[in-house]
Amino acid sequence: MSNEWISRWREGRIGFHRQVEHPALVRHWPRLGVEEGAKVLVPLCGKSLDMRWLAAAGHPVLGIELASLAIEQFIAEGGESSRYRQGDFEIWRQGSIELWCGDFFHFHTQQAADLGAFYDRAALIALPEATRQRYAFHLAQLMPPGARGLLISLTRTPGDEAGPPYSVPADEVRALFGPNFEVAHLEDGEPEPNGWRESVWSLVRRGPRAGHGQGPGY
Numbered sequence: 698m699s700n701e702w703i704s705r706w707r708e709g710r711i712g713f714h715r716q717v718e719h720p721a722l723v724r725h726w727p728r729l730g731v732e733e734g735a736k737v738l739v740p741l742c743g744k745s746l747d748m749r750w751l752a753a754a755g756h757p758v759l760g761i762e763l764a765s766l767a768i769e770q771f772i773a774e775g776g777e778s779s780r781y782r783q784g785d786f787e788i789w790r791q792g793s794i795e796l797w798c799g800d801f802f803h804f805h806t807q808q809a810a811d812l813g814a815f816y817d818r819a820a821l822i823a824l825p826e827a828t829r830q831r832y833a834f835h836l837a838q839l840m841p842p843g844a845r846g847l848l849i850s851l852t853r854t855p856g857d858e859a860g861p862p863y864s865v866p867a868d869e870v871r872a873l874f875g876p877n878f879e880v881a882h883l884e885d886g887e888p889e890p891n892g893w894r895e896s897v898w899s900l901v902r903r904g905p906r907a908g909h910g911q912g913p914g915y
């Protein structure tokens with residue numbers, strides 16, 4: 698699957714990319730109660746302009762993206778940047794935005810020490826069912842108790858097995874994140890002509906960290 702994403706970027710098959718920030722981010726983020734200046738993790742970030750919006754709102758941003766082409770395109774559209782390596786990741790920095798090039802599942806808690814929030818638009822729904830389970834657990838491991846996030850998911854009726862994007866119904870969102878996050882449904886978008894419909898969720902990480910054997914969690 699990772700090669701498939703690299704090919705998509707190389708061939709410009711990136712219909713998911715938006716030319717302006719997502720209206721649900723602009724509408725809901727200010728009301729989520731995210732701590733001022735909290736660093737925001739953006740998993741599977743592509744070259745999303747939402748990261749520039751978050752940075753302009755005063756949040757340092759840490760995006761993780763498999764395709765270096767996506768990161769290069771994002772950086773080319775901004776100002777000065779620097780580049781360095783940490784473990785498995787090549788990292789680009791531009792202002793308060795860091796873009797880590799590599800596999801989200803290889804990004805570990807020690808590297809995530811200063812994260813305080815997250816933003817998922819088209820990350821969960823880019824992954825097949827078995828990987829979504831892994832994704833929700835990994836995100837929980839990276840987020841400290843109390844961390845808040847915004848999730849924008851997608852559904853289509855009838856569901857479609859041949860993603861991405863994958864249809865992830867409300868029940869699945871609750872089942873995936875419920876054990877480690879307080880999950881609140883914020884709104885559903887209008888159905889699009891192609892049958893897809895967006896749903897917006899607020900998530901708050903319950904404490905303590907996943908995998909430490911206490912409280913709610915796996």
Ligand SMILES: C[S@@+](CC[C@H](N)C(=O)[O-])C[C@H]1O[C@@H](n2cnc3c(N)ncnc32)[C@H](O)[C@@H]1O
Pocket residue numbers: 699702703713714715740741742743744745761762763764767799800801802818819820823861
């Ligand atoms: C549907 S796109 C969404 C991008 C971005 N969130 C947006 O809203 O435009 C999914 C992105 O995830 C990247 N990706 C897929 N699997 C990944 C992984 N395991 N680790 C990091 N990035 C990944 C792909 O290269 C692609 O750019």
